[in-house]
Amino acid sequence: MFRKVLVANRGEIAVRVMRACEELNVGTVAIYSDADKDSGHVRYADEAYNVGPARAADSYLDHEAVIEAARKADADAIHPGYGFLAENAEFARKVEAEDGITWIGPSSDAMESLGEKTKARTIMKEADVPIVPGTTEPVAEPEEVEEFGEKHGYPIAIKAEGGGGGRGMKVVWDESEVEDQLESAKREGEAYFGNPSVYLERYLEKPRHIEVQILADEHGNVRHLGERDCSLQRRHQKVIEEAPSPALSDELREKIGESARRGVAAADYTNAGTVEFLVEEDPDREGVLGPDANFYFLEVNTRIQVEHCVTEEITGLDIVKRQIRIAAGEEIDFDQDDVEFDGHAIEFRINAENAANDFAPATGGRLETYDPPGGVGVRLDDALRQGDELVTDYDSMIAKLIVWGEDRDECIERSLRALREYRIDGIVTIIPFHRLMLTDETFVAGKHTTKYLDEEIDRSRIEDAQEQWGPEPDATGGDGEDEDVVEREFTVEVNGKRFEVELEERGAPAIPTGGAGGGGNSFAQRPESVGGSADSGGGSVEVEGGETVDAEMQGTILSVEVDEGDEVESGDVLVVLEAMKMENDIFAARGGTVSQIAVEEGESVDMGDTLVVLE
Known part of the structure; x- marks a missing residue:
């Protein structure tokens, strides 16, 4: 078993993984960005390391910063949780190459083959798993989408190869939308997953979203732990999940579960994962869906899922502990027939959102x-x-x-x-x-x-x-004013070992330091974080006349749709902003001339930052 696991994530999933480690008597290491220095997962861990600024690309997504933190902590394993680097085959490969550090997850090769959706579809088709009609090679040109539409009809789903959770997916309802939606899907794929490749599927208009939890070890054992129903979604993002599905007959759930096992075994997959399916709903059904209902492979999530908890509640199995044990080389100690389901469980995502x-x-x-x-x-x-x-x-x-x-x-x-x-x-x-x-x-x-x-x-x-x-x-x-927080930096020695320590004092005046330049006051600054770089986020700009279009939320600029000097009308898209995993179009409230563009692609902005100036 491992001595110390670094959890390359934040928030509740980081704490969830650390709790599993605690029960296995394994030490825990947290990483955190500047924005998360006071967060709960930092408090819970045995030790914690700063990996960079708030912007995820400069901290939680920084491969070298995360691995360097593991080296400094002398961790012998890394668990990625979900999101961030959890399905990044390149990062997994780097961890696998590190002496003395084990990747808790599927191999980078399996992640690559199943994480890229076109490869996954090919594997599943060869394993006799039903797939939605679509392409098994990436598409790049609008003409390819139009040809697919002529053959299979509309609507069409354009999906990012590295995508998931609805991110990087666009729906084309008719030929007039092809070019815009293709470019948007490519852009999201590049922004979220570093991969602009997309593929096509026939879009099922009103399906159920059914997924199967899988465990597989290095000794050839593959088990499924039943299905979860994740059909209640807004904009392709799940909000309530449950197990078992209230819509499936026992015969249908067994067919879907065995399809998932068959596909995962064909991919030479190990550790935990989820095989997702779309099941065609019958709006006129009286009871549950029978064994003849159509179901299609959607994708494999090569990681732990947000909703793994409902499966744990009805099986009594701790999936995260199983992940850790499998990564340590242990064999699954139960047969498929030993998996029993007890009762019903529902998970509610408590999001900081206004549903209204x-x-x-x-x-x-x-x-x-x-x-x-x-x-x-x-x-x-x-x-x-x-x-x-x-x-x-x-x-x-x-x-x-x-x-x-x-x-x-x-x-x-x-x-x-x-x-x-x-x-x-x-x-x-x-x-x-x-x-x-x-x-x-x-x-x-x-x-x-x-x-x-x-x-x-x-x-x-x-x-x-x-x-x-x-x-x-x-x-x-x-909306209230926060009290001033002064950070003070000290160097201390404990048993002869030097430590750089930062202390915070609220409501106290700043301590002037003898900075270069002599004339004015300067103040103690945060030292460079592990592997990080200075944040190049947006901020205030000098505006001479005109009307500013400001960011309504914190996010990252995906694209700037106008140039200085352009004439725009009310309702025209000026900037595309990614926030909370959603792509948001920023519109002009009135017509005018673009006199200034204050941001560029890839830049991080805060709420209230100026994006564009109109005259």
Whole structure:
């Protein structure tokens, strides 16, 4: 077994992995960006290392900074969690090449073959796993998309090869949209995954999203742990997941589970993973979907999933501990027939979002009250605590509430009780939305599809729920003045070993230091972080006249769609901004001439930064 594991992630998943390590008597190492220096995963770990500025590309995605932190900590394994570098085959290969450091996950070769969707489709097709009609080679030109549309019809899904969770996917409803959507999918693929390659699939308009949890070891054993239903999504992002699916017959779930095992075995895959499928829903069904229902391979997630918890609740297996044991060379100690499913579990993503405002992410705030629920069958995976500031630089999920019941009805009743108990003041969350869904006729009947939230639900009901159960407007924080925080840097010796120590003092005057230049005061600065570089984020610009178009949230500039001197009209797209894993078009509110462009592609900006000036 390992001595010390570095968790190359943040937030609740980092704490989740560290808890598994604790139970295995393994030491834990956290990494953190400047934005996360006070975050819960840093508090929980045995030791922690700064890896760079807030911008993920300069910290959590910096390969060398993460590996250097592992070297400094003398860690002998790295667990990537999910997101960030979890499905980055290049990073996994670098870790594999390090002497004395083990990658806790599938091999880089398996990640590469299954992580790139066209390769994965080829593998699955050869393993006799049903796949959605589509391409097995990347497409680059609009004419290829148009030819596919002529053969298979519209709508068409254009998907980034390295994508997942709806990121890097665009839907083409007719030929007029081909060129714009192709370029957008390429751009997202490059921005999120460093890979602009895309492929095509026939777009299933109202499917169910079913995924199968897999464990595979280095001794040739492959097991599936049943399916999860992740059909309740907004903009292809999951919000509620459950196991088992309320829509599948036992015969159909067995067919899907065995298909997943067959495909993973053919890919020579090890460690944990998830095989995702789309199942065609029958809107007129009375009971569950029978064994003849159509299902198609979607993708393999070569990592732990956000929703792995519901599978743990119904199987009694700790999937993260299994990941660690498999990486250490241990053999899976149970047969497929030994896997038993007990009861029903539902997971609620507690996102800092306003569901009534199109799930817009919160832009700041402090947890003035954080009082999570408890009791029989209630589990909380989180990292925040009362008094913490909300970090808005990354994903909007702040916690996961997982509820178990002996059957689905009890699970829903217990979930309603737990959500009523869950009190968060200081930031907006989607708890009111979750309470609404547990009384929603379609969800309770288990007949929702991946399109239900985006296309079918009466949105006024979500607004009413937010008004009824959400926090008061002045209880969502983020608008007040923060007290001054002064950072003071000291060098100390402990048993003859030197340490550079930074201390924070709130409400104290800054200490002037003897900086170069002599005339004015300078102040202590943060030392360079491990492998990081100075953040080149956006900021204020000098504006001479004109009207500024400012960033409404923190994010990264994906593209600038105009040039200085261009004439624009109201509604024209000026800039494309990535924030909270979503691509956001920034529009001109009125017509005018572009007199100044204050940002460039790849630049990180904060809320309120000027993007474009119009005259």
